Amino acid sequence: MRFSVLLVALCILLSGCDSSRVFENYVEFKERTWNIQQPATFEFEINNTQQQYNLYYEVRNSLDYPWQRIFIQYQLADSTGAILSKKLVSNYLFEKSGEPLGRSGLGDVYDHRFLVLPNYSFTQPGKYKFTIQQENRQDTLAGVLAIGLRVETALAK
Numbered sequence: 001m002r003f004s005v006l007l008v009a010l011c012i013l014l015s016g017c018d019s020s021r022v023f024e025n026y027v028e029f030k031e032r033t034w035n036i037q038q039p040a041t042f043e044f045e046i047n048n049t050q051q052q053y054n055l056y057y058e059v060r061n062s063l064d065y066p067w068q069r070i071f072i073q074y075q076l077a078d079s080t081g082a083i084l085s086k087k088l089v090s091n092y093l094f095e096k097s098g099e100p101l102g103r104s105g106l107g108d109v110y111d112h113r114f115l116v117l118p119n120y121s122f123t124q125p126g127k128y129k130f131t132i133q134q135e136n137r138q139d140t141l142a143g144v145l146a147i148g149l150r151v152e153t154a155l156a157k
Contacts, residue, residue, distance in 0.1 A: 018152075022046070022053065026148035032062060034144035039133040042149040046122045051153055055117035057132050058148035061093055063108040065143030068094045071135040072147075074116055079127045085117060088135060109145065119154045 023044035059070060069090045076085040091114045094100050102110035122128070130149050134141055
């Protein structure tokens with residue numbers, strides 16, 4: 001019995017491994033709202049400059065989110081503070097019919113992953129900072145539980 005429990009736990013642990021993931025983290029918003037004065041900032045390290053990477057921003061929202069789309073501005077900077085990439089983007093969280101998009105988690109919570117920098121090449125090894133700022137027309141976005149960043153190795157072409 002004890003061996004079976006350990007075997008199941010080991011299988012669950014191994015199935016959770018993601019060999020392409022270099023970095024993934026979230027900033028959670030306790031009040032389930034994202035204020036314009038609360039940019040989400042992530043710091044990560046790149047060691048292999050021969051590898052290309054995909055950078056995604058991630059949104060965890062509830063059905064309380066009042067709009068179809070979300071507008072964000074991202075900024076990627078190196079360790080000296082030099083801006084390597086900066087762009088305003090928008091993505092759909094809901095269909096026109098009001099049906100939520102994304103992966104459903106528990107209850108009314110949905111996860112979205114949006115590719116913002118595909119096959120990106122870092123020219124120098126070191127630490128990098130990625131900042132995500134909400135740019136909707138209201139200062140406070142209801143229904144946003146968390147914002148995340150995922151950096152993964154890109155598949156060779």
